[in-house]
Amino acid sequence: MERSFVLCAKNFRYSTYRMRLTGTDLQDMNLLKYYRLIRRWACKTYDLKDADLELLIYLDCKMLFTRNDFINGVYTYSWDKNRWERLRRNGWIDVFKERNRTTSKYAVYKTSNKCKLLIKRIYRIMLAEEDLPTSERSTFYKNKTYTDKVYNKAIDDMINDKER
Secondary structure, eight states, rough: OOOOOOEETTGGGGGOEEEOOHHHHHHHHTTTTHHHHHHHHHHTTOOOOHHHHHHHHHHHSSSSSSSHHHHHHHTOOOTTTTHHHHHHHHTTTTEEEEEOOOSSSOOEEEEOHHHHHHHHHHHHHTSSSSSOOOOOSTTTTTTSSHHHHHHHHHHHHHOTTTTO
């Protein structure tokens, strides 16, 4: 299997080289096998909507963004007029550089550390470096409804999966 190396744009300052992954590499890793379950866990635990979580992942990849970048990213998601203010109010988006009317025509934003930690945790769970929490304190692992029981069974199957 031939692999090529590319310079990662995020770590350009540090001259870090990373391997370029192909589609088959990702398929062999079973990376998306439990994506739906992990996404549902993250949304319920952190009180987010599915579209909000996926938008935060998109914005985190952009590193720094403006309100127009946010608007362009929202086009493919369901309409939610209050999404921007809700994400800012709940601490998912922080201001990187304020608008000052003389040198900056617009404010620049970034995803907060809270958001970055959540996304890193999702990646660790997808790569099986960490398991979904199954303690009684977990809001996702409470057996109140039938749906909760179905998800708990799916979590148990995911944890016991040897090919993960």
